[in-house]
Amino acid sequence: MTEKALRLGTRRSKLAMAQSGQVADAVSQVTGRPVELVEITTYGDTSREHLAQIGGTGVFVAALRDALLRGEVDFAVHSLKDLPTAQHEGLVVAAIPEREDPRDVVVARDARKLTDLPRGARIGTGAPRRMAQLNAYARTHGMEIETVPIRGNVDTRIGYVRSGEVDAVVLAAAGLNRVGRIDEVTDFLSVDTVLPAPGQGALAIECAADNASLIAALAELDDPFTRAAVTAERSLLAALEAGCSAPVGALADLLADGQIVKEMRLRGVVGTTDGSTLVQLSTTGPVPETHEAALALGRELATEMLAQGAAGLMGERAQ
DSSP: OOOOOEEEEEOSSHHHHHHHHHHHHHHHHHHOSOEEEEEOOOHHHHOOSOTTTTTSTTTTTHHHHHHHHTTSOSEEEEEGGGSOSSOOTTEEEEEOOOOOOOOEEEEEGGGOOGGGOOTTEEEEOSOHHHHHHHHHHHHHTTOOEEEEOOOSOHHHHHHHHHTTSOSEEEEEHHHHHHTTOGGGOSEEOOTTTSOOOTTTTOEEEEEETTOHHHHHHHGGGOOHHHHHHHHHHHHHHHHTTOOTTSSEEEEEEEEEETTEEEEEEEEEEEEOTTSSOEEEEEEEEEOOOSHHHHHHHHHHHHHHHHHTTGGGGSSSOOO
């Protein structure tokens, strides 16, 4: 008799289905059990409001977590950047697989790069973080741009460019990779230009904290370097007391000497959405060996950023 299928809770969007499908295949390989996708509609999927207005963090996550806690699904896959920083009682992130490309990318008309956009170009993005950094970049490089708030799935956003409503949109490379549309990118933004959202490009596989056998099986998909990096980034975000709708960018990367990984560098940025003020700092230290060490790295950088005035740039403090 074949073992009962594991039920994977996923959002219904094309991107969520694509990344959940990839995780389902990997889980099937490590457990030897079939995995079926259970589609769940979240508030973030049905609301037409801008993410910053509906509270940002957690709007795509709550319904999936409810289904987990009720036992309707065995595990769920989240984009890590959508996950609130606070640990949820009764649930555990059993695996954070190896991260995809964390960068932001531009999809522009006429195959243009960011620096080739016409004067006064309209750039669509729903993220205050991207607006702050794009506007700051434009200010320091003598460019005139207008950031336009948009939302919707990948098709909708790229559609705004095709229809001429905007000259370009900024999206996450990882998402376009996962839905097979990376060839439409006209410019990959260096992380020196735009720091990604904390956890961008990484997935979180979450299950009930009391399901020891599933936790052990899922742990085989965990990438310790990715986990350390995103833990530091999310610790920075939490210490700044900011939700995912706050204009915070962060990236932890590994600094290697040849094949030997020596250190981890954590960079953080927070700014006003018009780009007039940015606080941007970085810190480098030994690669965190423990969860606590990764948390400490994020907290230390947040403390320095707050000392330089970051708190005043956050707009509405997340409650």
